[in-house]
Amino acid sequence: MPDATAAPLAASEYGLVAVALKMGLTLLVLLAFIFAAFWLLKRYGGKFGIGPAGRGxxxxxxxxxxxxxxxxxxxxxxxxxxxxxxxxxxxxxxxxxxxxxxxxxxxxxxxxxxxxxxxx
Known part of the structure; x- marks a missing residue:
């Protein structure tokens, strides 16, 4: 007879791995957004008066x-x-x-x- 505690344990491990992967992917997307915003500000900020190049x-x-x-x-x-x-x-x-x-x-x-x- 199969062990009754083995099935819930396997399902919870798979759930933790899925949550960890989802959290890691979300963190990577967030960091990519921050770096893209920083690059855009550095590159084009002066034209709009933002950042050191735009100070009057x-x-x-x-x-x-x-x-x-x-x-x-x-x-x-x-x-x-x-x-x-x-x-x-x-x-x-x-x-x-x-x-x-x-x-x-x-x-x-x-x-x-x-x-x-x-x-x-």
């Missing part, structure tokens, strides 16, 4: 160049000035300042240089 503040970090361990040179834009700063663990040193000149479009630059060369 007056102080912006333009570029960063590490020159040694815990030492770097950064370019910071404040209002219409580009400030070049040296940064170490102990201090921040002002190196130079320049007026910010917006980058011209390649087609405009090419047309300007072509007109200038034709005139000479």
């Amino acid at each position: 503040g007056t102080l912006r970090l333009i570029d960063h160049l590490p020159v040694g361990p815990r030492k770097s040179v950064v370019v910071v834009r404040f209002l219409d000035k580009d400030l070049v700063l040296g940064i170490t663990e102990q201090s921040i040193t002002f190196l130079t300042e320049a007026e910010h000149v917006p980058a011209a479009d390649f087609a405009d630059t090419l047309a300007h240089n072509t007109q200038r060369s034709d005139a000479s």
